[in-house]
Amino acid sequence: MEKVVFKESIYTYQIDFAGHVSNIVYIQWMEVGRLKLLEAAGLPVHSIMEKSGILPMLVETKIQYKKPLFLGEQVRIEVWLSQLKNISAIMEFRFFNAKEELAATGQQRGLFVDLEKKRPHRLSEEYRACFEPFLQG
Secondary structure, eight states: OOOEEEEEEOOGGGBOTTSSBOHHHHHHHHHHHHHHHHHHTTOOHHHHHHHHSEEEEEEEEEEEEOSOOOTTOEEEEEEEEEEEOSSEEEEEEEEEOTTOOEEEEEEEEEEEEETTTTEEOOOOHHHHHHHGGGBOO
C-alpha cells in the first residue's frame, strides 16, 4: 500500500486568534493532498475531466484535532484510500508536527460525477486499477 506524503510550511496568514493553525487550513491541506493523490494515481483532475467527462466531488469531511500546529513549523501530511467503491472513495489524512507527533486525523468521502448528467458515475476498471496501490483495506 502506498501513501502520498508531502510537507507544508506554516505561514502567518494561517494562524488564528488563538495563535495556532486555523481549522480551515487543514481543509486546504486536504485539498492539496487529494490533488496529489489523483496525480500520483496518474489521474490529474484536468485529465479525467477532459478524457472521461467525470469529476471527483466531495460529499463529506471529518477532522479530529489532537495537537495544535504553530507558526514556523512544517507539517507532514499523509494521504491514502481506506475504501474504493464503484462510485465513491474514502480518503484518510494524517497530519504530523515537527516532532513527528500526530497533530490531527482527517477523512473525506468523495464521489465521481458525470459532468454532463450531474449524476454519480461508475468508475471504470482502468481507473480503479490506478487507485488500488493507494488502497489500505
